[in-house]
Amino acid sequence: MNTELMPNYLINVDEQLEAMLLGSVLNAPHLTGNLLKYIKKPSVFYNPRHQAVYKALSTLYQQGDPIDLVLVNRWLQSNQADNSIDAYYLSDLVNQGHLTGIDRHCLQLFKLAIKRYLGQYGGELRRKAMEPHTDPLELINLLTADVDTILGAISSMQEKSAKDFLKEVFNDLEDKQAGRKRGLTFGVTDLDDRVGGFAPGNYVVLAAGTGMGKTGFMVHVIRHQCLVEQNPIGVVTLEMTGAEYMARLVAAESDYSNSQLNRANVDIDTLYQRTQRLVNMPLHIHDKPLESVELQYIIREWVRRKKVKMVVLDYLQLVKDSRYPARIDRVSNLSMDLKALAGELGIVIVAISQLNRDFEKRKDFDKRPMLSDLKESSQLEQDATAVLFLFRPFKYGLQYEDGSADVHTMELHGLKFRGAQPTDRHEPWLLDYDGACNRVARFGSLKYGRLTPLSELDDVDPQF
DSSP, X not given: OOXXXXXXXXXXXXXXXXXXXXXXXXXXXXXXXXXXXXXOOGGGSSSHHHHHHHHHHHHHXXXXXXXXXXXXXXXXXXXXXXXXXXXXXXXXXXXXXXOSOOHHHHHHHHHHHHHHHXXXXXXXXXXXXXXXXXXXXXXXXXHHHHHXXXXXXXXXXXXXXXXXXXXXXXXXXXXXXXXXXXXXXXXXXXXXXXXXXXXXXXXXEEEEXXXXXXXXXXXXXXXXXXXXXXXXXXXXXXXSOHHHHHHHHHHHHHSOOHHHHHTTOSOHXXXXXXXXXXXXXXXXXXXXXXXXXXXXXXXXXXXXXXXXXXXXXXXXXXXXXXXXXXXXXXXXXHHHHHHHHHHHHTOEEXXXXXXXXXXXXXXXXXXXXXXXXBTTHHHHHHHOSEEXXXXXXXXXXXXXXXXXXXXXXXEEEEEEETTSOOOOTTSOEXXXXXXXXXXXXXXXXXXXXXXXXXXXXXXXXXXX
């Protein structure tokens, strides 16, 4: 598609602002750099004569020539066929040019040009959408790229100075000290105290082997955010249906186990009474297979329409992307996209990931997870603000040196934090995990928690 800004509509036009902006630069030639920093195309101006004056200013500035009325007029006379642009016209612009700070006026003019462009773009998009052989995903890709280009241009116009960022740092510190501001918490005391909650823009990877309780752990986080913090949360579940995911929340809320719900071994009236809080919880679930482009669109819409603060992806390796046949390329590019999306939208994205099965080959005492156990580890580790692992010793017939560690023991490892101290591999946080009802409770911290084989395994409830 042609992404040139075309001033073809009479709406979204402010010719007086255009004249005042150009006149201000002619009055104060040192502002030319500011003008060119924000407005990079003549077509941002609607009036053709204003476009011509912009071209003169731009050319002289880029050539390193002085800028004054005489030189601008000389360039116009040599390069323009419009005889109405003369010294008198330029003097009239100067008389209108009394703007003191032109930056915000440049941004306003650019926004008007974008609205004119979008009107034309919509017609072009509609024409392509009606063509029988148009690939809709390719059209979405094209639309996303064009919109990102526009947003990138606006973002560059709104760049902040070191002073602006320094002010943000101190304001943030003051807000935290006064208890007015905190990141999104997981409802796990040790983790929340260590990082102060995850800030908007954070990208968190939660990884574990099969059957370690990833979904149960995230059910705890979702309940905490939706029911305690009252924050809208989005969940993309690709391993189970939305109803199955919701059933996990019902079990956590009702005291009925997953097994009891599966067998319908419940009292419906009691279940109904215990789950009233779930009816209006601000939770949004998508459970259909999808491509990377669709995933990003859904997240954008959740943020725009539902004001979602956190998105959980369960799990990373199941998202499709026809552009990348190799899984390592697919996952790596998705990870980079999710990191960028979290920063752009100002939300927290939690991506659940599987572990390589190689960790199971390590000796009994060394099965605790490491960063290298991540599938496609280098890219995920590089992108993530934080990398969390779950590990349950009992699953591998292990206990602690003091003989503790049972079926409910869950270790939470924070092996990467940006801006906080990671946990030691042998001193994880301990959680009490009720797998039957998808509940997590604080158990304590583990000191020198070396693992040894269990001398004798007890019978284990298959739900765990």
